[in-house]
Amino acid sequence: MKFDTNTYKITDSGKIGTVALILGVVFLAISVLGFMQDSAHFYSNYLTAYIFWLSVALGGMFITMLHHITNATWSTVIRRITENMAATMPVFVLLFIPIVFGLHEMYHWSHAEVMDPNSPSYDALIHEKQGYLNETFFFIRAFFYLAVWTIFSFLLRKKSVEQDSTGADYKLAYKKLAAPGLILFALTTTFASFDWMMSLDAHWFSTIFGVYFFSGIFLSGLTFLFVFLMYLRSQNVLGDVVTVEHYQDIGKFIFAFIIFWSYMAGSQYFLIWYANLPEENYWFLYRWGNSWEIVSMVLIYGHFVFPFLALITRAAKRNLKFMVFISLWIFAMRFVDFYWIIMPTGLNEDGSRVVFDFTMYDIAPIIGIGGIFFWFFWKQLTANAIIPVKDPSLNESMKFQNT
Amino acid sequence: MGLFKKLPGVIIAEFDSTGSLLHAAEKMSEAGYKKYDCHSPFPIHGMDKAMKLKRSPMGYIIGTMGLIGMSGMVGLTYWTNTYGYSMVISGKPYFSWQAFIPVIFAITILLSAFGAFFGMLALNKLPQLFNPIFNSDAFAKVTNDSFFVSVESHDPMYDEAKVKSFLESIGGKNVEVIKGE
Structure with missing residues (x-):
C-alpha cells in the first residue's frame, strides 16, 4: 500500500480490495452449496450475514450524522471512513434480492393459507396483522428503507468529497442532511428490524426491538471502525493523524454502547420475564433450551459481562493492542446477537424448529457478504483522500486531547 | 475542610x-x-x-462507592426476600434477582453519585x-x-x-x- 502524506490519498491500494472480492465471491458460492442442501437454513444464514454487515454500514451512517449534528470536532479525522462505510449501501440493495426470493421460506406470515380462514393452517393472530404484514407493503417498506439509506449516505459522501476541492465551510449543509437524516434513520431502522427480524416470528412482539437493533448498529459501526483504523495504522497510514486520543474516544463510545445494548436487551427480557405471559415469553423460553442455551450464555457473558469489565479503566481504552482484541471480540459478538435472534426461528422441512448446529455454512455468507462489502468500501475510500483534507475543523481535530 | x-x-x-x-x-x-x-x-x-499533576483518585472513590451500593443492595434484597419476608410472588422463586436489577442499579448509581459529589468536595477541601x-x-x-x-x-x-x-x-x-x- 502506498500512501501520499501530502494529499492523504492512498495512491496504490494494493491487492486487498481484489482479495476481498475474490473471498466474497468464493464464499457466496460455498453458501449456494448450502442452499442446495437445505434452502431454509441457507436463507436464515444469509439474512443473519446480511443484517450483520448492514449494521456496519448503518453504524457508519449514524456516526457521520451524529458528528455533524453535534458540531463534533474530534471525529473529523475519522469522518471520511465512516462516510464510506455508509456509502456501501448500493451493495446492500443488490444483496437484498436473495431475501426477496427467500421470503416464503423465512417469513411464515407470507404464506397465503395462514391468512385464509378456510385453510387448516389458518392463524387468526397473524391474520389480525395482515394490514401490516403482507407482501406488497413489506416490499414497499423495504424499498423505502433502502432508498432512504442509499440517498442519505450518497449525499453525505458527495458533499464531503466536494469540500475537498472547494474548501468551503459546509457545516450548515451537513446539518441540513443530518437533521432529517437522523429522524428518518431512527424510523427506518426501527421498522426494518420489525420487518426483517421480529416478523420472523410473527406471533411475538416487543416494542423495544428497534432500539435494541439500533444499539447494536452503533456497536458494529464503532468496532469495525476501530479495527479498520488500526489496520491502516499498521500500514503506517494515518498513524500521526488518528492518535491514541481519538482511539480512546472511540473506546469510550464502545464502552457506553456495550452498556446501552445490555440495558436494551435487559429491558426487553425483564418486562417479558416479569409479566410471564405465554404469548411473549415463549420467544425467550425457546432460546433458553432446545440446544440454544449455549448461544444465550455466550451472548450474556460475551456481549455484556466480559467487555464491560474489560473496558472500565482508562488504561484499557488507551491500550491499542488490547482494544483491537476487544473490538474484534465485540464484532464477533454482534454476529452471535443476530444469529441468536434469527436462527432459532428457522423451520426444518418437516415443520419443526431448527436446533443449534454450527457448520461452515453459517460462516460462509458472513465472509461472502463481508468480502463484497469490504471490496466496495475500499474502492470508494481509496478514490479520494481518506480524511476530509479541507474541513475547517480538521486542524482542531488532529490536535484533540482527552483531559 | x-x-x-x-x-x-x-x-x-x-x-x-x-x-x-x-x-x-x-x-x-x-x-x-x-x-x-x-x-x-x-x-x-x-x-x-x-x-505535573497526578491523575485524580476520583475514579477509585466512585468505583468503591458503586460497589458498596451494589453489594449492599444485593444483600438487602436477598435477605428480605429469602429470610425476612419470604413470599411467593407470581410463582417465581423467593429470590428472583431479575426483579431487583432496577433497584440494585439505582442504588449503585446513587452511591456513586454521592462518592463523586462529596469526594469532589473533600478533595478540593x-x-x-x-x-x-x-x-x-x-x-x-x-x-x-x-x-x-x-x-x-x-x-x-x-x-x-x-x-x-x-x-x-x-x-x-x-x-x-x-x-x-
Whole structure:
C-alpha cells in the first residue's frame, strides 16, 4: 500500500480490495452449496450475514450524522471512513434480492393459507396483522428503507468529497442532511428490524426491538471502525493523524454502547420475564433450551459481562493492542446477537424448529457478504483522500486531547 | 475542610497569555514548588501535564462507592426476600434477582453519585468560604481576560523575596504579595 502524506490519498491500494472480492465471491458460492442442501437454513444464514454487515454500514451512517449534528470536532479525522462505510449501501440493495426470493421460506406470515380462514393452517393472530404484514407493503417498506439509506449516505459522501476541492465551510449543509437524516434513520431502522427480524416470528412482539437493533448498529459501526483504523495504522497510514486520543474516544463510545445494548436487551427480557405471559415469553423460553442455551450464555457473558469489565479503566481504552482484541471480540459478538435472534426461528422441512448446529455454512455468507462489502468500501475510500483534507475543523481535530 | 484552617498568604503574578501561563507552570513544577496554582478564565489543554499533576483518585472513590451500593443492595434484597419476608410472588422463586436489577442499579448509581459529589468536595477541601487571594483587586481580572500563578505561604520553598524574583524571572508581571489571616 502506498500512501501520499501530502494529499492523504492512498495512491496504490494494493491487492486487498481484489482479495476481498475474490473471498466474497468464493464464499457466496460455498453458501449456494448450502442452499442446495437445505434452502431454509441457507436463507436464515444469509439474512443473519446480511443484517450483520448492514449494521456496519448503518453504524457508519449514524456516526457521520451524529458528528455533524453535534458540531463534533474530534471525529473529523475519522469522518471520511465512516462516510464510506455508509456509502456501501448500493451493495446492500443488490444483496437484498436473495431475501426477496427467500421470503416464503423465512417469513411464515407470507404464506397465503395462514391468512385464509378456510385453510387448516389458518392463524387468526397473524391474520389480525395482515394490514401490516403482507407482501406488497413489506416490499414497499423495504424499498423505502433502502432508498432512504442509499440517498442519505450518497449525499453525505458527495458533499464531503466536494469540500475537498472547494474548501468551503459546509457545516450548515451537513446539518441540513443530518437533521432529517437522523429522524428518518431512527424510523427506518426501527421498522426494518420489525420487518426483517421480529416478523420472523410473527406471533411475538416487543416494542423495544428497534432500539435494541439500533444499539447494536452503533456497536458494529464503532468496532469495525476501530479495527479498520488500526489496520491502516499498521500500514503506517494515518498513524500521526488518528492518535491514541481519538482511539480512546472511540473506546469510550464502545464502552457506553456495550452498556446501552445490555440495558436494551435487559429491558426487553425483564418486562417479558416479569409479566410471564405465554404469548411473549415463549420467544425467550425457546432460546433458553432446545440446544440454544449455549448461544444465550455466550451472548450474556460475551456481549455484556466480559467487555464491560474489560473496558472500565482508562488504561484499557488507551491500550491499542488490547482494544483491537476487544473490538474484534465485540464484532464477533454482534454476529452471535443476530444469529441468536434469527436462527432459532428457522423451520426444518418437516415443520419443526431448527436446533443449534454450527457448520461452515453459517460462516460462509458472513465472509461472502463481508468480502463484497469490504471490496466496495475500499474502492470508494481509496478514490479520494481518506480524511476530509479541507474541513475547517480538521486542524482542531488532529490536535484533540482527552483531559 | 477548609472552613476553620488558618488562611495562608499568597503571592500572585500576572501573565498575559495561555502560552506564557503554560510555560510558567512548567518552570514552577521544575523548580519544585508544591503549593502553587494556575488561574485562567477557561480550561487550558496540557495544563495538568505542565503542572505535573497526578491523575485524580476520583475514579477509585466512585468505583468503591458503586460497589458498596451494589453489594449492599444485593444483600438487602436477598435477605428480605429469602429470610425476612419470604413470599411467593407470581410463582417465581423467593429470590428472583431479575426483579431487583432496577433497584440494585439505582442504588449503585446513587452511591456513586454521592462518592463523586462529596469526594469532589473533600478533595478540593471545600467548602472554603474565603481565600485571601480575593483581597487583590488585580485578581478580579482572572474571570475575564487575565492569567495568574499563585504561590501559597504553606509551600516548603516559600520565601517572599525568592518567590517574587522567581515569578518575575519566568515572565510574571505585577507581582503582588497578599498577607494571610
